Amino acid sequence: MHQPSRLQQDLANRIVALVNDDGLAVGALLNENGLARRLAVSRTPVRGALRYLEDQGIVARRPNRGVELVAIPPKAQVAPAEDHDEWLVRIARDQRSGSLPQEITEGEVMRRYGLNRASVQRILSRLAELDMVERKAGYGWRFLAGTRDRATHDESYRFRLLLEPAALLEPGFHLEGAWIEAMRRRHEETLARPWQESSSVAFFEMNADFHEGLAAASNNRFIHAAIRHQNQLRRFSQYDWKFGFERVVVNCREHMEILDHLARNDREVASLLLRRHIERASLIRASGTDPG
Amino acid sequence: MHQPSRLQQDLANRIVALVNDDGLAVGALLNENGLARRLAVSRTPVRGALRYLEDQGIVARRPNRGVELVAIPPKAQVAPAEDHDEWLVRIARDQRSGSLPQEITEGEVMRRYGLNRASVQRILSRLAELDMVERKAGYGWRFLAGTRDRATHDESYRFRLLLEPAALLEPGFHLEGAWIEAMRRRHEETLARPWQESSSVAFFEMNADFHEGLAAASNNRFIHAAIRHQNQLRRFSQYDWKFGFERVVVNCREHMEILDHLARNDREVASLLLRRHIERASLIRASGTDPG
DNA sequence: GATTGTTCTATCTCACGATGAAATACAATA
DNA sequence: TATTGTATTTCATCGTGAGATAGAACAATC
Numbered sequence: 001m002h003q004p005s006r007l008q009q010d011l012a013n014r015i016v017a018l019v020n021d022d023g024l025a026v027g028a029l030l031n032e033n034g035l036a037r038r039l040a041v042s043r044t045p046v047r048g049a050l051r052y053l054e055d056q057g058i059v060a061r062r063p064n065r066g067v068e069l070v071a072i073p074p075k076a077q078v079a080p081a082e083d084h085d086e087w088l089v090r091i092a093r094d095q096r097s098g099s100l101p102q103e104i105t106e107g108e109v110m111r112r113y114g115l116n117r118a119s120v121q122r123i124l125s126r127l128a129e130l131d132m133v134e135r136k137a138g139y140g141w142r143f144l145a146g147t148r149d150r151a152t153h154d155e156s157y158r159f160r161l162l163l164e165p166a167a168l169l170e171p172g173f174h175l176e177g178a179w180i181e182a183m184r185r186r187h188e189e190t191l192a193r194p195w196q197e198s199s200s201v202a203f204f205e206m207n208a209d210f211h212e213g214l215a216a217a218s219n220n221r222f223i224h225a226a227i228r229h230q231n232q233l234r235r236f237s238q239y240d241w242k243f244g245f246e247r248v249v250v251n252c253r254e255h256m257e258i259l260d261h262l263a264r265n266d267r268e269v270a271s272l273l274l275r276r277h278i279e280r281a282s283l284i285r286a287s288g289t290d291p292g
Numbered sequence: 293m294h295q296p297s298r299l300q301q302d303l304a305n306r307i308v309a310l311v312n313d314d315g316l317a318v319g320a321l322l323n324e325n326g327l328a329r330r331l332a333v334s335r336t337p338v339r340g341a342l343r344y345l346e347d348q349g350i351v352a353r354r355p356n357r358g359v360e361l362v363a364i365p366p367k368a369q370v371a372p373a374e375d376h377d378e379w380l381v382r383i384a385r386d387q388r389s390g391s392l393p394q395e396i397t398e399g400e401v402m403r404r405y406g407l408n409r410a411s412v413q414r415i416l417s418r419l420a421e422l423d424m425v426e427r428k429a430g431y432g433w434r435f436l437a438g439t440r441d442r443a444t445h446d447e448s449y450r451f452r453l454l455l456e457p458a459a460l461l462e463p464g465f466h467l468e469g470a471w472i473e474a475m476r477r478r479h480e481e482t483l484a485r486p487w488q489e490s491s492s493v494a495f496f497e498m499n500a501d502f503h504e505g506l507a508a509a510s511n512n513r514f515i516h517a518a519i520r521h522q523n524q525l526r527r528f529s530q531y532d533w534k535f536g537f538e539r540v541v542v543n544c545r546e547h548m549e550i551l552d553h554l555a556r557n558d559r560e561v562a563s564l565l566l567r568r569h570i571e572r573a574s575l576i577r578a579s580g581t582d583p584g
Numbered sequence: 585g586a587t588t589g590t591t592c593t594a595t596c597t598c599a600c601g602a603t604g605a606a607a608t609a610c611a612a613t614a
Numbered sequence: 615t616a617t618t619g620t621a622t623t624t625c626a627t628c629g630t631g632a633g634a635t636a637g638a639a640c641a642a643t644c
Contacts, residue, residue: 005635007430031586031587031588032588039429041428041429041636041637042637043637044635044638045429045430045635047589062588063644064588064642064644065588065644066588067588105625106626107626116597116598117626118598129421136332137302137606139607139625140607140626155512159514162454163454163455220447220450220451221444222447222448222451222518222522223454226518297605297606299605300605323616323617324618333606334606335606335607337606353618355613355614356613357618358617359618398596399594408629409628409629410628429636430595430635431595432595432637
């Protein structure tokens with residue numbers, strides 16, 4: 001029983017998603033060539049993914065005939081094998097908590113977290129893209145924590161105020177009805193479920209998906225990319241944020257009101273509401289609770 | 293006579309700049325520790341840079357006493373050793389011209405351009421940040437040329453329209469008088485000099501510096517970063533662009549009018565003019581001359 | 585004829601060691 | 615005592631080769 005590679009795990013998940021999308025029933029035969037074409041890879045990793053699913057009892061090989069679906073696969077088959085993002089968050093947190101020095105070498109990071117050099121370089125490069133760290137002149141890296149978090153917060157909100165409301169008014173704007181519905185359900189569920197500290201991350205991600213989804217709907221790739229970037233930045237400074245439930249309620253209500261107007265294609269009002277929503281969020285988060 | 297390293301060349305240039313800024317005269321003694329502190333590196337590379345300047349007859353060592361300035365250093369000592377950017381431009385051009393296949397492996401790029409793997413990975417990663425290329429699932433990379441260049445052009449201009457005029461109205465906006473003056477001079481020189489095809493790149497860079505300078509003056513790091521990013525993108529698609537001189541004249545006039553208003557701190561009019569300027573540029577460049 | 589099974593080649597990733605350069609500590613000198 | 619000269623240590627980059635995996639071609643089976 002081979003350990004599946006990163007790509008194979010990924011493909012396994014995507015195959016499960018395809019099976020769901022296609023509405024296949026137990027007993028259906030999967031086709032290696034077809035899957036390979038749809039997934040834009042060769043047959044080899046597809047076979048690896050299928051072998052992995054076989055180990056899990058999702059499919060069964062029928063020699064020379066195909067691969068039969070023998071169980072309805074659960075939605076999130078495997079945790080989407082952990083990304084570098086985990087490390088980004090962890091390192092950013094360690095730095096904020098003071099357990100990492102402000103200046104650091106690649107080797108130190110390698111030893112400290114037990115990573116190989118290539119991974120460390122990728123991670124530090126990504127942190128550099130986010131302006132959380134910079135290369136020192138000779139060698140080593142320097143955290144820019146001091147300069148962030150102070151003025152940055154306001155600049156970020158002003159930046160978003162310029163883009164997000166305008167996104168809804170872009171000529172190419174188009175939002176799928178299904179997206180609106182799914183998003184509304186997620187908000188309702190968040191409101192219905194009992195609140196606990198650990199919901200913070202899920203709440204943050206719902207929030208990020210809401211704003212990113214609207215930006216994506218603008219069909220302007222630069223607006224979309226800019227908002228995605230903002231979300232990444234906020235992810236670092238706010239994962240530790242402890243939201244009070246009152247704040248969650250207000251936030252969801254505002255989001256849902258915007259969704260209502262968008263469902264009726266009333267983009268102008270939605271844009272205004274979104275502007276106010278961001279302005280309010282800016283004030284609340286600026287009021288000092290943020291532990292950043 | 294050792295060949296100076298990349299860092300040492302860089303430091304040599306910065307030392308020359310410091311000497312100029314400090315207004316030091318011939319005969320002044322430079323101090324290794326002080327330079328190392330100001331340049332945020334250790335003494336070792338500073339010594340390398342000084343040895344390099346010594347070879348050029350700019351300074352002379354006085355054993356155990358210091359390093360004496362013996363000549364007024366010319367402004368641009370050494371061409372700032374070539375960046376990866378050269379390769380980005382070249383590869384982007386090769387791809388557009390069709391001499392690169394749409395899908396390509398790292399190894400092919402290595403062989404073709406005689407680069408080592410690390411460099412190729414850096415270059416491809418940067419192209420990926422610019423959405424000019426993406427990683428394929430298994431291995432290899434795929435150029436995204438087809439999707440760019442068509443709608444992208446409009447989206448880019450609309451994106452800039454949202455940010456650049458607003459940049460001038462940011463609360464933290466502040467523009468140095470010296471910057472305005474220097475920029476005005478560059479524009480005057482461009483208009484005065486006889487125009488030739490080869491001026492295209494210089495004209496583009498002046499243009500980019502103008503827009504980026506205004507974005508930087510907003511003192512909003514996100515606006516600044518976004519515009520810098522836009523400039524990088526445009527650099528690839530427009531380096532080959534052949535500007536007619538009429539267009540150059542109009543462009544410079546519009547820029548200078550904006551500078552005039554900014555010199556009087558009339559930001560609102562400047563913002564309006566900037567909006568119109570971008571709108572016009574959008575139309576002209578969309579009219580089909582662009583060979584992208 | 586289409587699909588899976590098998591084999592072979594090409595490509596990437598990782599680890600190791602050599603090399604050159606930067607950082608640091610210490611000695612020498614004004 | 616401050617500054618340069620010298621030696622040692624630490625670090626990052628580059629090249630190489632082994633191992634794993636993706637891609638592609640061919641054979642076998644229904």
